[in-house]
Amino acid sequence: MSFKRSFDLDVLEAVSSIPYGKLATYGQIADLIGAYGCARQVGWSLRRLPLPSRVPWYRVVNARGMISTSESREGTDWIQKELLIVEGIPVDNKWRVPLQKYLWREGTFSK
DNA sequence: AGAATGACGCTGA
DNA sequence: TTCAGCGCCATTC
Numbered sequence: 001m002s003f004k005r006s007f008d009l010d011v012l013e014a015v016s017s018i019p020y021g022k023l024a025t026y027g028q029i030a031d032l033i034g035a036y037g038c039a040r041q042v043g044w045s046l047r048r049l050p051l052p053s054r055v056p057w058y059r060v061v062n063a064r065g066m067i068s069t070s071e072s073r074e075g076t077d078w079i080q081k082e083l084l085i086v087e088g089i090p091v092d093n094k095w096r097v098p099l100q101k102y103l104w105r106e107g108t109f110s111k
Numbered sequence: 112a113g114a115a116t117g118a119c120g121c122t123g124a
Numbered sequence: 125t126t127c128a129g130c131g132c133c134a135t136t137c
Contacts (some may be wrong), residue, residue: 026119027119037120040119042118
């Protein structure tokens with residue numbers, strides 16, 4: 001099974017670490033699991049993620065602070081938008097979110 | 112093994 | 125600030 005891949009597990013673990021009401025980018029997650037430059041692979045792991053999931057995958061957006069819409073998602077992008085709004089994060093009509101305002105700071109101390 | 116794909120990122124125009 | 129192009133790297137055919 002694909003889930004046996006440690007990479008997927010690391011991604012899910014990192015994503016699960018995102019606090020409520022915060023956002024993270026694919027590149028940030030990749031870097032967090034020690035796979036800098038593998039932002040696309042993070043997207044793959046989330047893409048194959050089954051919907052009834054306890055993982056807050058919807059808190060992950062691209063570096064542009066925009067929800068990555070795609071044909072392959074069959075509307076999951078819309079679900080992501082709804083979930084973000086529920087957490088208090090406004091989503092623009094162009095699928096953009098105030099990333100710099102809600103960006104998750106791993107260190108938290110604004111370093 | 113080689114080529115194509117993709118829920119990305121960064122630089123330049 | 126928005127748009128287009130090139131680079132990364134694991135997965136899939």
